[in-house]
Amino acid sequence: MLRRSHKKFRGGCLECKRRHVKCDGRRPVCLLCTMSERDCSYASQTPSEKVSPSGSSSHEQSASPGDSHSEGGFTLAAASFSTPDSSEQSSIQNEQDPTIDDAINLNHMELLVHITLSHDMFNLGHSPNDWPTDFSFALKTGLKEPYLMHVLLAFSARHLAFLHPQRSAFYLHQAMTLQTRAVSLFNAAWTGVDQSNCVAILGFSSILGHHLLADTLAKRDPGGLEGFIAHYTQCVEMHRGIYTIATNAWPLLMATELQPILSLSADFTSRTPRGNHCQRIRELVDSANGLEEEYKEACRLAIQYLQVGFDAVLAEEVPGHRYEMIFSWTMLAPPEFTSLLASKRPEVLVLLAYYSLLLHYGRKMWQVGDAGAYIFEIIVDYLGPEWDHWLEYPREGIARTVD
Incomplete structure (x- = not known):
């Protein structure tokens, strides 16, 4: 059922x-x-x-075609999904926790030092060899745009929560507080994207996206698939906003220091798929009864990106590209695909199971962990044995690579 x-x-x-x-x-x-x-x-x-x-x-607006606010407004109080449990709040009170209005404090300094010393915070789609240069550039930009600095510190706190489970409640509280402040500062500063702020806005959006994905993959709600789909579709919608920002500001970004990095990323996501690891799910989508052609096309595009991800992982490419599709797939998924996922269409859940295998290949990434195996199991439990044939490939892949 x-x-x-x-x-x-x-x-x-x-x-x-x-x-x-x-x-x-x-x-x-x-x-x-x-x-x-x-x-x-x-x-x-x-x-x-x-x-x-x-x-x-609606009756207050008289915006011109070039006057859209849509490229970057984040009207949320706290973008992160991870918050300390109420039972953990007492442990937070025992830590030094200055207010977010302080210009600087030792907790912030700890987070900043952690960013400078840790090279695996952005290991999904980042080459360690580029880290010193990239960080120096991000830090200089963050000093000009406080919302970027706050979202950097928030993600640093999120990483520390993973590294130090015994203090995770404290660091998650810091991450949530700093992220909330970052979003508030971003909304207050928003006037549109131009040459002066396009780098900071893309950096803010991208780091926020990494943070949201890490939180989503860490969720283990009692609701099983129902709970995960609710969190994941919200994460996908946020990532689509990031993609909108990047595409709208692309000409401006190509005239900045980010041009080499963005060009490499664009080249990766536009690759022609080489392998046939997704052949069975492609056949399932093509033969799906009652699925309109536009939705089949959306699924085929999602499959194409997924195959590019498998090609990179199984070819053991350099770290900068090997696991990049784990992050990018969530951002590139078409809106029609997300709608099918939200309605829990069985064929799309099978496709999500293939993504869970890609996640499992990246299980050593701190943002991922056992998320791939977990997502696959809740999909199997939801669909039932009649779908086992279509789930055979991701099941074998996960079984072969159990540590």
């Missing part, structure tokens, strides 16, 4: 309900509508109260 009972959140906006995705219920504009540039409204609102992603009522 594919459907399982679960509690529904009935305070979501009309657009999220139409698209069958989990809404955070934030007003006047929910997070997903902000990131996906859609009009946001609630059943309790009158038509004149309809709000756009920029946060203004």
Whole structure:
């Protein structure tokens, strides 16, 4: 049986309900509508109260075509999904925890030092040989744009929470606080993307994306697949916002110091797939009954990127590209694919199981760990034995590589 009972959140906006995705219920504009540039409204609102992603009522707007706010606004109080349990709060109180309004404190210095010494914070799609240069550039940019510095420190705290489980509650609290502050500073500074801020905005969005993915893959909700899909689809929507920022600012970014890095990344994601590891899931999508052609095309594109990821992992490429698709696949997935995932279409869950194998290959990455094996198991449990044939390849791959 594919459907399982679960509690529904009935305070979501009309657009999220139409698209069958989990809404955070934030007003006047929910997070997903902000990131996906859609009009946001609630059943309790009158038509004149309809709000756009920029946060203004529809009758208040008179924006010109080139005046869009959609490239970068993050209207969320805390973008991270990881927060300390209530039972852990007492341990936080025993640590030094100055307010976020302090200009500097020793906790911040610890996080900054950790960034300078740790070369594996961004190991999903990062070459260790480039770290000293990249960090120096990010640090200089962060000194000019406080939101970038805060999101860097937040991710540093998130990494320390992984490295020091005995103090994880304290570091997760720091990560959440700094990330919230970063988002607030970003929203306050937002005026649009131009040559002066495109690097800082892309850096902020990318680091936030890495943080959200790490939090999502670490989730182990009692709800099994239901809970994971809710978190993962929200993460995908956020990553799509990052992709929108990058594509809209691409000409500007190509005139900056980031040009070599971005060109290499673009070359990687535009590769022609070489292997046939995804052949069976491709056959499943092509033969799916009741799946419209536009949705099949979305799945085929997701499969294409996934095959590029398998090609890089199995060819044992340099670290800069070997696991890059673990991060990029979440960002490049088409909107139609996300909609199918939110509705838990069986063929798309099988495709997600293939992604879980890619995750499993990267299990030594701190952001990933045992997420691949965990996601595969909850998919198997949800779909049942009638789908075992289609899950054979990822099952064998995970079984072969158990440590």
